[in-house]
Amino acid sequence: MVVNGKKLIEILDRIADVIEENKLMLTELDAAIGDGDHGINMSRGFHAVREKLKDDDGSDIGIILKKAGMALVSNVGGAAGPLYGTAFLKAGAVVEGKQTVDVADLENMLKSALEGIKMRGHAEPKDKTMVDAAEEALNALNSSNAAGESPQQAIKAAVDAAYLGLENTKDMIARKGRASYLAERSIGHKDAGAASFALILKTIFDELYG
Ligand code: ADP
Ligand code: MG
Ligand code: MG
Numbered sequence: 001m002v003v004n005g006k007k008l009i010e011i012l013d014r015i016a017d018v019i020e021e022n023k024l025m026l027t028e029l030d031a032a033i034g035d036g037d038h039g040i041n042m043s044r045g046f047h048a049v050r051e052k053l054k055d056d057d058g059s060d061i062g063i064i065l066k067k068a069g070m071a072l073v074s075n076v077g078g079a080a081g082p083l084y085g086t087a088f089l090k091a092g093a094v095v096e097g098k099q100t101v102d103v104a105d106l107e108n109m110l111k112s113a114l115e116g117i118k119m120r121g122h123a124e125p126k127d128k129t130m131v132d133a134a135e136e137a138l139n140a141l142n143s144s145n146a147a148g149e150s151p152q153q154a155i156k157a158a159v160d161a162a163y164l165g166l167e168n169t170k171d172m173i174a175r176k177g178r179a180s181y182l183a184e185r186s187i188g189h190k191d192a193g194a195a196s197f198a199l200i201l202k203t204i205f206d207e208l209y210g
Helices: 005-021 023-035 036-051 061-075 080-093 103-120 130-146 153-170 178-186 192-209
Strands: none
Touching: 005 023, 005 036, 005 192, 023 036, 023 178, 023 192, 036 061, 036 080, 036 192, 061 080, 080 103, 080 130, 080 192, 103 130, 103 153, 130 153, 130 192, 153 192, 178 192
16 A cells, blocks of 8 residues: 555545535434534535645645645534544644655554544543544554554454444443533434544545455
8 A cells, every 4th residue: 555645635535525425424423412513514624625635736745634634624613623633734744745655654644643633622532532433443553554464454444443433432421522511311322523534534445445
């Protein structure tokens, strides 16, 4: 797996389309225990990313991710914009100046992105947020890479783990974000941000190997 800047921009473009296709699903998850705008927020954010990158020459992966992060931070009003924005900014910071990234870089990027989300949102695993999908994904990617599995296997393992993390949010009590206002009543519903996270990771896999 080697991704250059041009391919990364294509992947981000595809994420905007996939978010659009899943806007209703994301919004319905958020409507059950939040305010029902997660699909709209994510769609607005990734269309801003697309707009911001349309003239980028693809020469620096770090700059592409930084631009994406800035677009998300400044165009999304909801909690998820600054959180995903920080994730992309942090991911970009560990690949500054690189023309291509491989699966080891991806692991570093995901690690840094997750740290950024946790720092910005003060969330920990089991708080019923996107962190629950991201943490599982990172652990799976790390184990698979450490075991010497192929990049395809490693990224697939990360996607499956993210979806497992999403499923696990169903039984959790929300401790961060709007869903935390419902406390115990948030049990029985999956977290919208964990769903968008899993979807984004799946889109990356599909674009690379689908
Ligand atoms: P808002 O809640 O402002 O309407 P969104 O609906 O776009 O924003 O995003 C909600 C998602 O953001 C939640 O489902 C959760 O995954 C994530 N989230 C909210 N607050 C936090 C936080 N403090 N830390 C991590 N993730 C959070
Ligand atoms: Mg919302
Ligand atoms: Mg909102």
